[in-house]
Amino acid sequence: MVDFARVQKELQECNRDFEVSGIKVIPTSEANLAHLLGTIPGPSATPYEGGTFNIDITLPHGYPFEPPKMQFATKVWHPNISSQSGAICLDILKDQWSPALTLKTALLSVQALLSAPQPDDPQDAVVAQQYLRDYQTFVSTARYWTESFAMVSSLGVEEKVQKLVEMGFPEASVRNALESVGGDENLALEKLCSC
Structure with a gap:
């Protein structure tokens, strides 16, 4: 254990x-x-x-x-x-x-x-x-x-957050998903959709 x-x-x-x-x-x-x-x-x-x-x-x-x-x-x-x-x-x-x-x-x-x-x-x-x-x-x-x-600029992150929030996902979930996959928007979307 x-x-x-x-x-x-x-x-x-x-x-x-x-x-x-x-x-x-x-x-x-x-x-x-x-x-x-x-x-x-x-x-x-x-x-x-x-x-x-x-x-x-x-x-x-x-x-x-x-x-x-x-x-x-x-x-x-x-x-x-x-x-x-x-x-x-x-x-x-x-x-x-x-x-x-x-x-x-x-x-x-x-x-x-x-x-x-x-x-x-x-x-x-x-x-x-x-x-x-x-x-x-x-x-x-x-x-x-x-x-x-x-190398992810903070502006890039905010744009990704905004884009995913506009798809209907909660902002906190979007930020957690982006952080957990190193800022990769496509992987974050996959993770959000699988929840």
Whole structure:
């Protein structure tokens, strides 16, 4: 069974120094602490700089003795992250997990992975090949994806909220849906329609 007291403590730890680290974790709903949304900033001096990346986190029943299940909700171009599903290839999210690790250390490790791709152990073979064969094109593509999917202007968000509210959805639900899918209007609409 998930240790929810520990999860509460970890959420407080993550959010305490948000202004410094840029890392935040929030529950997707007040009723379910086993499904969370993590946010990490793109590391500086990388093609991901300036982006804000959302990571869907599901805690298995064995947490903290089993690793959290994490995948990017924000589309990202990286050899160790699936460009299709957002799946992450990272040892501490699999066999190198330890109960001494926390959600924050896991998110810091994911952020470090953005800085130091491992193309020899890829999650996305197409991206890994591009990284190895044509690094400049990889950097340009990763930067384009960051600008397209991870940099959402506040004006853009308000326009999306207005558009979805005009379709008849309550504003609070629209804002929650947009936040939970990293600002992707189409995914937010799917989520609103499935509720």
